[in-house]
Amino acid sequence: xxxxxxxxxxxxxxxxxxxxxxxxxxxxxxxxxxxxxxxxxxxxxxxxxxxxxxxxxxxxxxxxxxxxxxxxxxxxxxxxxxxxxxxxxxxxxxxxxxxxxxxxxxxxxxxxxxxxxxxxxxxxxxxxxxxxxxxxxxxxxxxxxxxxxxxxxxxxxxxxxxxxxxxxxxxxxxxxxxxxxxxxxxxxxxxxxxxxxxxxxxxxxxxxxxxxxxxxxxxxxxxxxxxxxxxxxxxxxxxxxxxxxxxxxxxxxxxxxxxxxxxxxxxxxxxxxxxxxxxxxxxxxxxxxxxxxxxxxxxxxxxxxxxxxxxxxxxxxxxxxxxxxxxxxxxxxxxxxxxxxxxxxxxxxxxxxxxxxxxxxxxxxxxxxxxxxxxxxxxxxxxxxxxxxxxxxxxxxxxxxxxxxxxxxxxxxxxxxxxxxxxxxxxxxxxxxxxxxxxxxxxxxxxxxxxxxxxxxxxxxxxxxxxxxxxxxxxxxxxxxxxxxxxxxxxxxxxxxx
Numbered sequence: 227x228x229x230x231x232x233x234x235x236x237x238x239x240x241x242x243x244x245x246x247x248x249x250x251x252x253x254x255x256x257x258x259x260x261x262x263x264x265x266x267x268x269x270x271x272x273x274x275x276x277x278x279x280x281x282x283x284x285x286x287x288x289x290x291x292x293x294x295x296x297x298x299x300x301x302x303x304x305x306x307x308x309x310x311x312x313x314x315x316x317x318x319x320x321x322x323x324x325x326x327x328x329x330x331x332x333x334x335x336x337x338x339x340x341x342x343x344x345x346x347x348x349x350x351x352x353x354x355x356x357x358x359x360x361x362x363x364x365x366x367x368x369x370x371x372x373x374x375x376x377x378x379x380x381x382x383x384x385x386x387x388x389x390x391x392x393x394x395x396x397x398x399x400x401x402x403x404x405x406x407x408x409x410x411x412x413x414x415x416x417x418x419x420x421x422x423x424x425x426x427x428x429x430x431x432x433x434x435x436x437x438x439x440x441x442x443x444x445x446x447x448x449x450x451x452x453x454x455x456x457x458x459x460x461x462x463x464x465x466x467x468x469x470x471x472x473x474x475x476x477x478x479x480x481x482x483x484x485x486x487x488x489x490x491x492x493x494x495x496x497x498x499x500x501x502x503x504x505x506x507x508x509x510x511x512x513x514x515x516x517x518x519x520x521x522x523x524x525x526x527x528x529x530x531x532x533x534x535x536x537x538x539x540x541x542x543x544x545x546x547x548x549x550x551x552x553x554x555x556x557x558x559x560x561x562x563x564x565x566x567x568x569x570x571x572x573x574x575x576x577x578x579x580x581x582x583x584x585x586x587x588x589x590x591x592x593x594x595x596x597x598x599x600x601x602x603x604x605x606x607x608x609x610x611x612x613x614x615x616x617x618x619x620x621x622x623x624x625x626x627x628x629x630x631x632x633x634x635x636x637x638x639x640x641x642x643x644x645x646x647x648x649x650x651x652x653x654x655x656x657x658x659x660x661x662x663x664x665x666x667x668x669x670x671x672x673x674x675x676x677x678x679x680x681x682x683x684x685x686x687x688x689x690x691x692x693x694x695x696x697x698x699x700x701x702x703x704x705x706x707x708x709x710x711x712x713x714x715x716x717x718x719x720x721x722x723x724x
Contacts, residue, residue, distance in 0.1 A: 293419035296476065297371050298386065300411045307420035313550035314418070314425045320541025321432035325439050326353050328538055332531025332593075333443055336586070336639050339523040340713025341447045343721050348442045351451075352458055353435050359462050360431045367467035369415060369430060374479035376468045387423050388413050417474070418548040429545060430470075437466055437494045443639030444502030445509050448710055451718045453703045460693050461501065469497050469682055485678035486660055486670055488557070489546035491601025491653040492682045499646020500683050502637060504690040509703055511636035513710050525585050532589035536565060539596045543603035553664060557603040561596065564615035568595025571619025579627075587623075594622035594644050598652035602659065605670065610659035614652060622648045646683075653679050 293301050330349035334342045356364070366381035381387060389412045418426040438458045445454075472480040473487045480487070487493060512520070522528060543561045547554035572591025577583040598618030599611060606614070626643035637643060653675050660670025697703055704710075709717035716722050 293414050294416050295419070296416055298381070298413055298415050298423060300388075301414055301419070303389075303391065303410055303412050305420075306412060306414075306422060307549075309550045310418075310420045310548070311422065311425060313554065314421050314429055314545060314548065317541035317545025318425065318429045318432055320538045321429070321436065321545065322353075322538075324535050324538035324542065325349055325432070325436045328531050328534035329436060329439050330531070331527045332535060332589075333446065333639055335524045335527030335529075335531060336522040337446050338520060338713070339723060340715055342523060342527075342715065342723055344451070344714035344718055345442070345446055347451070347719060348454060349439045351455065352439045352442075355455060355458060356435045356438060356462050357431060359459060360427075360434050364434055364462060364467050365427050365430065367463065368434070368470040369417065369427075369475055371475070371477050372471070374477060374482065375472065377471045377475060381427075384427065386413060387427060389422060389424065416476070420549065426548070429548075433490060433494060433542075434462060434466055434470070437490075437498045438462055438501075440494075440498040440641055440645055441502045441505060443641030444637045445505045446638035447714065448509055448512050448638075448704055449505075450701070450703060450705055451714075453697050453701055456697050456701070457505075457693055461690060464693075465501065465686060465689050466493075466497065469493050469686065472681070473678065480678050480681070483677065484671065484674045486605055486656050486675065487601045487653065487678065488604035488656075489543045489600045491597075491649045491656065492678050495597045495600060495645040495649030496653065496679060496682045497649075497686050499642045499644075499649055500686040501690040502641035503635070503646065504687050504694060506635045506637045506642065508691060508694040508698065512638065513707055515636050522586060525589075529585060529589055532592055536592060536596065539565075539600075542596075543600060547604060553604055556607070556664060560606055560608055560611035561599050561603055563608050564599035564611040564618070565592050565595040567612045567615025568592060568598065568619035568622075571616045572623045573619075575620055575623045590626065590640065590644060591619045591623070594618045594648045597622075597645055597648035598655070601649070601652045602656040605656055605660040605664055607659075607661055607664070610655070610661075614655045614659070617655065618648050618651050621651050650679055 293299050293305075326349055330346045333349070334345045337345050361384055363379075363382060365384060366379055367377045370377040370380045372378035390409055413423040414421065415423045415426040418429075438461060441458075441461075442454070470493050472478040473485055473493050475481060480492075485492070514520070539561055540558050544554040544558040547557055569588050569592040572594060573583045573588045576587040595615040595618050598614050599606075602610070602614055622644050625647040626640040629647075630637060630640070630643060635642075654672055657670040657672035657675035662669055694703060705714065705717060713722070
């Protein structure tokens with residue numbers, strides 16, 4: 227790693243000192259000011275109510291404040307819904323499992339043996355790196371009010387994300403006056419008003435982690451580790467966070483325009499897939515591409531990884547309901563159905579075209595189905611889910627085989643062919659099949675969906691390519707040909723698998 231790269235990482239760690247974490251705001255947020263406004267509070271947890279009673283005593287003279295629907299706010303601890311919180315805690319863990327170890331194993335099994343550790347290292351390092359970036363600035367840019375294009379800085383260093391249990395806890399801070407306004411309260415996001423903001427922020431962190439990790443499939447076996455760290459750091463801040471804000475923050479232009487993306491068809495999959503294509507083009511082909519055998523070294527790892535992705539995806543899609551309710555149940559059901567349909571569609575296409583169904587094919591088809599149902603999972607019923615799954619299996623198979631061969635790019639592990647193409651299929655079909663019975667009356671529109679798709683494709687590709695070119699001109703993107711032939715495990719990390 228270059229001295230410049232090491233300096234960057236040290237600076238990031240220094241910035242991550244908890245300068246704001248221990249200092250709650252001295253006053254309640256504007257949304258919690260009208261505490262006298264009546265309104266039904268979210269159902270309190272039966273077990274949590276008695277413990278919260280002492281903390282709630284100072285506020286007993288006035289009804290609890292209703293959470294804001296436009297910005298993060300403070301509510302009483304007793305207003306937190308224990309069922310929703312438990313489900314979202316589980317969902318966060320499921321989605322984190324999708325990257326480590328799920329995606330790491332899925333990609334690790336598909337590369338050659340000399341690159342397996344380097345591939346695992348990419349997913350693991352991105353998990354650590356993006357976590358700190360999310361804490362410092364990513365969460366604030368993505369999920370706080372700002373402009374239609376990017377959020378504000380009110381949650382910089384997660385300032386204002388708080389939980390103060392009771393008077394005793396306030397006294398323990400040695401700064402009682404500064405926390406009097408928040409005794410017995412917890413901050414909540416306006417996008418998840420029945421769960422603590424900590425839970426919502428960490429749930430969304432797992433999406434921010436897996437999105438850049440998916441890109442690694444395009445440049446597998448040839449990118450410098452230091453260049454990868456720089457690219458993922460910059461990309462997470464200036465590409466992922468703004469696009470997440472566009473589509474998921476109520477004031478984002480995509481959300482305002484009516485673009486439907488329940489769990490990340492545009493934000494995660496089209497976004498990562500088009501960046502993957504930019505990487506494949508900027509780095510060029512692997513040494514020996516189409517001249518030397520580059521078969522996967524261990525498809526057992528790949529199937530295990532695909533299986534973990536499948537299981538974790540229930541947290542991804544059903545968790546995006548941000549509640550333990552009927553919509554989460556429907557999202558889980560259509561996710562299972564679409565995935566099975568896509569896996570079989572890919573398998574039968576491959577069987578027809580190549581004469582044999584492969585293990586890699588059915589696993590790739592399952593992932594294509596998971597990708598395509600993601601934007602639609604909270605908006606469609608089971609029968610449309612079957613159609614979306616079949617379409618994804620067939621179209622992604624053609625993209626990963628015929629399209630890649632025709633255009634000649636080296637997308638090592640088909641990140642573009644599966645995630646970008648699958649995301650586009652899912653996003654457009656969401657506009658066709660969205661049910662007003664599930665989304666509260668918001669009708670789907672193919673034209674509106676297309677606007678969201680095109681905006682993500684153009685912004686994601688252009689900015690990603692520019693970042694890559696700047697890095698290439700400074701520290702370089704690719705390892706040397708000698709290092710590539712030796713394998714990245716040894717040349718970059720000094721390790722190897724026996």
